[in-house]
Amino acid sequence: MTELELRLVELGRVLDVPETPDLAGPVLARIGPRPARRVPRWALAAALVVVAALAATLAIPSARSAFLRFLHIGGEEIAVVDELPRITPQLDLTIALCDRITLDEARRGAGFRLRELDEAPDAVYRSDRGTIWFLYGSPARVRLLVAQTKGGFDPYVMVKKVATRQTHVRVVKVNGANGAFISGRPHFVMLLDEQGYPIDETTRLARNVLVWASSGVAYRLEGDFALAEALELARALR
Amino acid sequence: VVEGRPPDEPALVERAKRGDERAYGELVRMYQGIAFRTAYLLTGSAAEAEDAAQTGFVKAWNAFGRFRRGAPFKPWLLQIVANEARNRRRSAGRRADLALRAAAERPTGDAAPSPEGAVLRQEQRAELLAALNQLDEKDREVLACRYFLELSEEEAAEVLGVRRGTVKSRTARALARLREEVAT
Numbered sequence: 001m002t003e004l005e006l007r008l009v010e011l012g013r014v015l016d017v018p019e020t021p022d023l024a025g026p027v028l029a030r031i032g033p034r035p036a037r038r039v040p041r042w043a044l045a046a047a048l049v050v051v052a053a054l055a056a057t058l059a060i061p062s063a064r065s066a067f068l069r070f071l072h073i074g075g076e077e078i079a080v081v082d083e084l085p086r087i088t089p090q091l092d093l094t095i096a097l098c099d100r101i102t103l104d105e106a107r108r109g110a111g112f113r114l115r116e117l118d119e120a121p122d123a124v125y126r127s128d129r130g131t132i133w134f135l136y137g138s139p140a141r142v143r144l145l146v147a148q149t150k151g152g153f154d155p156y157v158m159v160k161k162v163a164t165r166q167t168h169v170r171v172v173k174v175n176g177a178n179g180a181f182i183s184g185r186p187h188f189v190m191l192l193d194e195q196g197y198p199i200d201e202t203t204r205l206a207r208n209v210l211v212w213a214s215s216g217v218a219y220r221l222e223g224d225f226a227l228a229e230a231l232e233l234a235r236a237l238r
Numbered sequence: 239v240v241e242g243r244p245p246d247e248p249a250l251v252e253r254a255k256r257g258d259e260r261a262y263g264e265l266v267r268m269y270q271g272i273a274f275r276t277a278y279l280l281t282g283s284a285a286e287a288e289d290a291a292q293t294g295f296v297k298a299w300n301a302f303g304r305f306r307r308g309a310p311f312k313p314w315l316l317q318i319v320a321n322e323a324r325n326r327r328r329s330a331g332r333r334a335d336l337a338l339r340a341a342a343e344r345p346t347g348d349a350a351p352s353p354e355g356a357v358l359r360q361e362q363r364a365e366l367l368a369a370l371n372q373l374d375e376k377d378r379e380v381l382a383c384r385y386f387l388e389l390s391e392e393e394a395a396e397v398l399g400v401r402r403g404t405v406k407s408r409t410a411r412a413l414a415r416l417r418e419e420v421a422t
């Protein structure tokens with residue numbers, strides 16, 4: 001440890017933190033019986049997907065709308081509800097996208113082979129969950145967003161899209177892989193915590209979106225484009 | 239503050255996972271100190287920290303079905319508590335300053351410090367805290383996890399929801415920035 005690190009540890013040990021209150025009593029008063037379940041792993045995983053999708057709709061107080069259906073594409077789920085929750089979206093894109101990094105850092109640190117367009121992005125970001133974002137334009141005037149996420153179902157936090165019936169969700173083939181094109185009325189992109197509640201700072205309005213998954217990586221294009229143009233961009237992402 | 243993995247934790251976790259509330263009560267007592275401290279570092283408010291830690295424990299109980307068998311309980315719990323604390327702080331619209339101060343130095347018998355030495359150390363600590371508050375939120379959080387909560391890189395990664403490599407690089411970057419702040 002360096003001297004600075006030792007000073008930090010020493011500081012941590014003398015910080016004036018209030019005495020810990022007793023939490024066991026209040027916690028035990030708030031929890032109820034939780035029956036033990038023995039179900040096969042695959043069944044549990046499938047059930048979690050459904051429960052999480054329902055929770056996304058029902059856990060938000062103003063979203064008492066009916067859950068209609070959901071699609072599961074790569075690491076993303078698209079929950080279709082009859083009314084969008086009344087939540088304040090995160091409009092500061094740079095907060096949602098997290099760390100600004102260079103393209104070289106993204107290539108080296110992504111943990112998978114990044115696909116790129118011929119045109120270099122204007123900015124590159126890496127979110128806490130490892131998603132690499134290419135931003136074309138500026139955060140205030142986005143021309144195109146390209147997101148690439150190494151696949152895998154995060155057991156604690158899930159990416160969720162919530163759309164309405166007025167939002168068109170069309171299942172498409174993208175470079176031979178299953179995908180979906182979401183267009184029309186705005187929809188939300190949100191991260192859910194382990195209880196299915198949205199994590200505030202990640203909720204934002206998305207525009208037309210093409211999502212697909214290929215070779216364990218989930219891809220997402222966001223922009224004001226029609227399906228044909230989105231598919232063209234997907235093909236150009238190499 | 240340093241809390242290793244107590245030998246009876248796996249058995250308590252297993253019982254709690256099966257729905258044993260008494261076992262869970264033991265786990266709460268075992269980890270309430272570090273859970274409260276984590277929440278306090280993130281909120282700077284004793285009342286909000288208590289509320290966040292308590293709700294975190296309740297959510298962890300409800301989410302036990304998703305807890306991976308054999309995994310350490312502490313970082314999983316702290317991630318939930320930290321999320322709760324951040325959400326409270328953000329909904330209150332506060333900047334995430336480490337609203338902390340060092341406790342007054344207490345003489346420790348033979349090696350009782352001189353009054354001048356104690357004042358100097360207090361000033362140095364206050365200066366270090368002020369420098370910490372000049373860093374951005376991510377830098378402060380990773381330093382708080384590694385040095386104030388004394389979590390390992392793996393534990394900090396789980397609490398912050400990032401990869402271990404990210405904790406390593408972010409810590410190095412944050413220390414470099416802190417060094418600059420202290421020097422100015």
